[in-house]
Amino acid sequence: MKSLSLTELAIRYGFLLLMAGLIVVFSVLRPAFLSPQSGVFILQSVAITGILALGVTATLVVDGFDLSIGAVATSAMMLSAYVMVIWEMGAVPAVLLCLGMGALVGLVNGLLIVKMRVPDLLATLGMMFLLVGLQRIPTQGNSISTGMMLPGGQAAEGSFAPEFLMLGRHRIDFILPDLVPLSVVVLIVIALLTWAFLELTRHGRVMYAIGSNAQAAGLAGINVAGYRILAYVISGVMASIGGILLAARLGRGDVASGNNLLLDSVAAALIGFAVLGAAKPNAFGTAIGALFVGILLQGLTMLNAPYYTQDFIKGAVLVVALVFTFALSGRVGRARR
Amino acid sequence: MTSQAITIRGLTKAFGRNAVLRGVDLDLPAGQVTVLMGANGAGKSTLVKVLCGVHAADAGEIRLDGRAFAPAGPAAALRSGVVTVHQNINDGVVPDLDVASNLLLDSLAEGGGLFLNRRRMRAEAGKIAAAIGLELDMARPVAGLSLADRQLVAIARAMAHRPRLLILDEPTSSLSLTEAQRLFALIDRLRGEGVAILYISHRMSDIRRLADRIVSMRDGQVSGLFETVPLDYSGAVRAMLGHEITEVDIAIPVPGAVMLEARGLRLKPEARAFDLTLRRNEVVAITGLVGSGKSALAAALFGLEAPVAGEMRLDGRDYRPRRPAEAVAEGVFLAAKDRLINAVVPGFDIQQNLTLPFTPRHAGPLGLIRRAAERAAAERAIAAMGVVCQGPRDGILTLSGGNQQKVVVGRWMAEASRLLILDEPFQGVDIQARRDIGRRIRDSAAERATLVLCAEIDEALEVADRILVMSEHTLVGDHRNENIDLARLMTEVSGAADRTKEPA
Structure with a gap:
């Protein structure tokens, strides 16, 4: 192993050290920060954005971008509520329809970008707009909950299936009884699967090749268009999973929820570039990025920082992480060439 | 008596240890078209970039109309009267703006007034266009123009600066015949006005049409100057390609069964059809100038672009790949040229670069990559190619150019193929890497047909059993690499153009 210079060490482990330092500082100032409940709370607070961020990571890997994830998530939330409350169907059809919707949106995004040659940011921006509007049409802009008035005049009879609500609310005994919410388990499983897919399979490898030099990948016989589309389908499905968890937590289809999902999850994925000096999208970094934001917000909240400073703090973390990635590691990379 | 617009003496330029210009002496007289010829890497583009202010020379002197000329940047060069029209036409125009704005772009960039007066702009632009006989609607967006018109707009804009030297870098490479004719007419007119013109091209028909003098460059130096009428076109090509052959030691084996057979292959609608037969255990090189159609042939064989006409058979079966993946599945591999792009x-x-095309062979269930198998394959390829590196996990960009080339060529030799096509496999590598790659190509050739495309004749002589010559998108010569008649080979490389009728 080559010996690493101080700058290289800082780039590689700086972000993880910073995170460890934060944990130490918060624990000293507020010993309750170190409790299992606090840890689980942090995980729960980042579960949904974390899942969305892992999806957008897949599109970043192929040098794309998916701005529609937040809208897909809220659409999935509204769709699941509509299916159960108004169509009075069960949890399984609700989940399947949401996943199908996410996959379909991802497919359309991918086709727009690959076949219609619309630039990725614009295609997914358009899709975001379209979905934000579409999800409000069936209910004329109203939130969906049991007992709501339907256009016909009668009240909606259906309700959220208990199994569906479990996804957002059930807690598993782990160390302490009723400690770990199911949504956190879902996050951890998805993070592990995404990591394994991107790092350990040939498909992930090929997607990184496309992101690094699509021309060379195509000349190596790789189906560049197909993998690009796949990335957007993955992103769409992940976003719909996030939406399902959101609906299960809220227990209603709330038109006002989920406004921050897009920015928070994109920030997590971009912060992930700085983790371990990867300087590229990666699943581990994305998970750490989401966790970092969660830890920081939880710690500051326990120190009584007002809620309205949260976005400012997230933005500051993102900018610092981007400087880390592009200025510092870029310089070392250039020196090596 | 013609005056020298530009005199260049002892110009040198190096990038790191790589000396690109090694003492260039060149005069460019006013009112004449000087054609500059040179193979890839001869230093043409660097010379142009020094002249137009992109690079500063390391040593040497340039004088423009007798005064020392050392532009601080492209804008300074432009102000001094050195105007360059680049190969990529869209570098020269802004497609979203109209013709008038494009013609006045430089004065717009220099500022002066906050608001634009459309009528005055159109009138001024009209004057610029009229000065070079360009008739276009000033209000039309450039995006709606043909490539040729865009180029004429770029030139017209350049001419508004009253240039002393106009540099045209392969200006006809994307123009049709009639479009090129309009450009030539304009060049004639500028020549008449006393502008010195430096014209860079590989197209013999262009050169014959325009050249007053030809300068050949090779290895960063001027290797030939031809200005007596009639111009010695073959001599110029010879000077550009060189002919010192170093220790060619090829033992031609007995070729095996036919591997690829192409009949009536036509690469361009106006090109002549040709046949091509490649055999097992045979290394065939195709040589020819840049743009002679070598890469178009590779594109047809690898499924990148279907040929205009013709049949191909691979190992006795019909072969018509629609995309690279199909070609790879049939065992036809292409190591593309321009490694950093392709x-x-x-x-x-x-390691990951080496195994890129064949990840399925190193993957188990669920597509999980078997690390040990992948690493072993990478180490085998590194050893076989003689890649100098610390280990397979080093970043590809930590390698020298020659070793990078070994990696991207080696990736296609790691698996057995039926036909291996190598497009400029020796591009941008040092002599040692060139030997290593050439030896590896020959040593591994027994079970496949091998096709090497290279513009440099030396490279073809070093690697091939048989050398074919390509010109104007068709095959014009076939030589067994044994006591080869170099003069004939050279004439074929340049000579096809000598035989073609000049379009009226």
């Missing part, structure tokens, strides 16, 4: 994956390490 081959190197900069974010990957050596």
Whole structure:
């Protein structure tokens, strides 16, 4: 192993050290920060954005971008509520329809970008707009909950299936009884699967090749268009999973929820570039990025920082992480060439 | 008596240890078209970039109309009267703006007044266009113009600066015949006005039409100057390609059964059809100038672009690939040229670059990559190619150019193929790497047909059993690499153009 210079060490482990330092500082100032409940709370607070961020990571890997994830998530939330409350169907059809919707949106995004040659940011921006509007049409802009008035005049009879609500609310005994919410388990499983897919399979490898030099990948016989589309389908499905968890937590289809999902999850994925000096999208970094934001917000909240400073703090973390990635590691990379 | 617009003496330029210009002496007289010829890497583009202010020379002197000329940047060069029209036409125009705005772009950039007066702009632009006989609607967006018109707009804009030297870098490479004729007429007119013109091209028909003098460059130096009428076109090509052959030691084996057979292959609608037969255990090189159709042939064989006409058979079966994946599945591999654009994956390490086309062979259930198998394959390829590196996990960009090339060529030799096509496999590598790659190509050739495309004749002589010559998108010569008649070969490389009738 080559010996690493101080700058290289800082780039590689700086972000993880910073995170460890934060944990130490918060624990000293507020010993309750170190409790299992606090840890689980942090995980729960980042579960949904974390899942969305892992999806957008897949599109970043192929040098794309998916701005529609937040809208897909809220659409999935509204769709699941509509299916159960108004169509009075069960949890399984609700989940399947949401996943199908996410996959379909991802497919359309991918086709727009690959076949219609619309630039990725614009295609997914358009899709975001379209979905934000579409999800409000069936209910004329109203939130969906049991007992709501339907256009016909009668009240909606259906309700959220208990199994569906479990996804957002059930807690598993782990160390302490009723400690770990199911949504956190879902996050951890998805993070592990995404990591394994991107790092350990040939498909992930090929997607990184496309992101690094699509021309060379195509000349190596790789189906560049197909993998690009796949990335957007993955992103769409992940976003719909996030939406399902959101609906299960809220227990209603709330038109006002989920406004921050897009920015928070994109920030997590971009912060992930700085983790371990990867300087590229990666699943581990994305998970750490989401966790970092969660830890920081939880710690500051326990120190009584007002809620309205949260976005400012997230933005500051993102900018610092981007400087880390592009200025510092870029310089070392250039020196090596 | 013609005056020298530009005199260049002892110009040198190096990038790191790589000396690109090694003492260039060149005069460019006013009112004459000087054609500059040179193979890839001869230093043409660097010379142009020094003249137009992109690079500063390391040593040497340039004088423009007798005064020392050392532009601080492209804008300074432009102000001094050195105007360059680049190969990529869209570098010269802004497609979203109209013709008038494009013609006045430089004065717009220099500022002066906050608001634009459309009528005055159109009138001024009209004057610029009229000065070079360009008749276009000033209000039309440039995006709606043909490539030729865009180029004429770029030139017209350049001419508004009253240039002393106009540099045209392969201006006809994307123009049709009639479009090129309009450009030539304009060049004639500028020549008449006393502008010195430096014209860079490989197209013999262009050169014959325009050249007053020809300068050949090779290895960063001027290797030939031809200005007596009639111009010695073959001599110029010879001077550009060189002919010192170093220790060619080829033992031609007995070729095996036919592997690829192409009948009536036509690469361009106006090109002549040709046949091509490649055999097992045979290394065939195709040589020819840049743009002679070598890469178009590779594109047809690898499924990148279907040929205009013709049949192909591979190992006795019909072969008509529609995309690279199909070609690879049939065992036809292409190591593309221009490695940094077409081959190197900069974010990957050596190992990942080596195994890129064949990840399925190193993957188990669920597509999980078997690390040990992949690493072993990478180490085999590194050893076989003689890649100098610390280990397979080093980043590809930590390698020298020659070793990068070994990696991207080696990736296609790691698996057995029926036909291996190598497009400029020796591009931008040092002599040692060239030997290593050439030896590896020959040593591994027994079970496949091998096709090497290279513009440099030396390279073809070093690697091939048989050398074919390509010109104007068709095959014009076939030589067994044994006591080869170099003079004939050279004439074929340049000579096809000598035989073609000049379009009226």
